[in-house]
Amino acid sequence: MSGSVASPGAGATAAVEETAGRLLPRLTSLRAIAALAVFVVHLEAHGVASLPWGLSSVGGTGVAFFFVLSGFVLAWGTRPGLPARTFYRRRFARVYPSDLAALLVAMVVPVVSVNRDAGAAIANALMLQAWATDNDVVYGMNGVSWSLSCEAFFYAIFPLAVVVVRRLPRSAAWTLVGLGLVAAVVAYQVSPDRADHLPPIRATEFVLGLVAGLYFRDGWRPRVPRAAVGGALALGVVLSVWLESPVANVVMAVPFLLLVLHVAERDLAGRRGGFTSRAMVFAGEASFAFYLVHELVIVNLLPVLPDHAALQLLVISPVCVAAAVVLHLAVERPCNRLLRDRPGSLALAPVTGGPAPAVGAPRP
Numbered sequence: 001m002s003g004s005v006a007s008p009g010a011g012a013t014a015a016v017e018e019t020a021g022r023l024l025p026r027l028t029s030l031r032a033i034a035a036l037a038v039f040v041v042h043l044e045a046h047g048v049a050s051l052p053w054g055l056s057s058v059g060g061t062g063v064a065f066f067f068v069l070s071g072f073v074l075a076w077g078t079r080p081g082l083p084a085r086t087f088y089r090r091r092f093a094r095v096y097p098s099d100l101a102a103l104l105v106a107m108v109v110p111v112v113s114v115n116r117d118a119g120a121a122i123a124n125a126l127m128l129q130a131w132a133t134d135n136d137v138v139y140g141m142n143g144v145s146w147s148l149s150c151e152a153f154f155y156a157i158f159p160l161a162v163v164v165v166r167r168l169p170r171s172a173a174w175t176l177v178g179l180g181l182v183a184a185v186v187a188y189q190v191s192p193d194r195a196d197h198l199p200p201i202r203a204t205e206f207v208l209g210l211v212a213g214l215y216f217r218d219g220w221r222p223r224v225p226r227a228a229v230g231g232a233l234a235l236g237v238v239l240s241v242w243l244e245s246p247v248a249n250v251v252m253a254v255p256f257l258l259l260v261l262h263v264a265e266r267d268l269a270g271r272r273g274g275f276t277s278r279a280m281v282f283a284g285e286a287s288f289a290f291y292l293v294h295e296l297v298i299v300n301l302l303p304v305l306p307d308h309a310a311l312q313l314l315v316i317s318p319v320c321v322a323a324a325v326v327l328h329l330a331v332e333r334p335c336n337r338l339l340r341d342r343p344g345s346l347a348l349a350p351v352t353g354g355p356a357p358a359v360g361a362p363r364p
Helices: 014-019 025-045 052-077 084-108 118-125 143-167 170-190 199-217 226-243 248-268 278-285 287-304 309-339
Strands: none
Touching: 025 052, 025 248, 025 278, 025 287, 025 309, 052 143, 052 199, 052 226, 052 248, 084 118, 084 143, 084 287, 084 309, 143 199, 143 287, 170 199, 170 248, 199 248, 226 248, 278 287, 287 309
8 A cells, every 4th residue: 555645646736736625614514413413313212302204314324424524525635645654643633532532431321322341342442343243342332433433444445545546537436436335235235234334335435525525626626506415415315214224325425425515615615604603613623522422421311311302302412512512622622632743734634623724624
């Protein structure tokens, strides 16, 4: 594997390179919406509240949005030629401290969502739980951390994936991405429970975003009208509710990418709006912490709250927000500053958490 992230092709102009890595605040803010969607799924799973018409189940595809977005912003925000070891160190600094803090909390709280034992704890600590065949391990300890196990795999393959995509004709790269999505659909039909968390299957969503992000960095600017984004998302939601299957992750991947492309183009154009407000951007930055803590908060508060859905929601929601802010400010930001290399270094600033990146890259 190459020792660095590959440089862009010769077609990348100086003007294009000047825009690459710029701040994309709407993409950061959208992470808060995706985290909220996953929160809704777990509220329904634990009997607190649900949306009508089966819409709560679609919230599970919020993780698919995170995966597509992660691939896109890593490709967009990573300086070409960055040494792979620097990439891995920065990814570790970005993700592991908060994940470890949530794991330590899961070891001592009264309740976890699925299972708590030594095997699950070791797998979580090594970020390998998503590879397990036993769901007590996959979703053990802090259940939502299975997706971080997938992300660890995505980070491992990222430098090589960039080299491969750079060497392929654009049509060939998109064809391989399409074939990967088809293969994921087949895998979901054969083994839906396993495919839903298996890193190589979920990597199809990440690679979709990665390919688009690389070409976007090189100056590819597809015009994606707002109506097309809305229509694609609405169709994806209808199909997802109808299918009632994890294959909804694949169904929603392309609409999510269209949304990312539309929003990124608006950010590059400098257009302002509610999603560029300081409050929304902070919510997006803290969304990783919110994602990590929310289910632990739900399962530990429910046993001590009255059996009244509105009251439960009224208590659980602010506690989740408060816990997320504490984790974000007390662990995520300082550890990211401490463990990353020198301040102001280029690229790889993550979409959620940590100090504002010097080059304004969104945080994957």
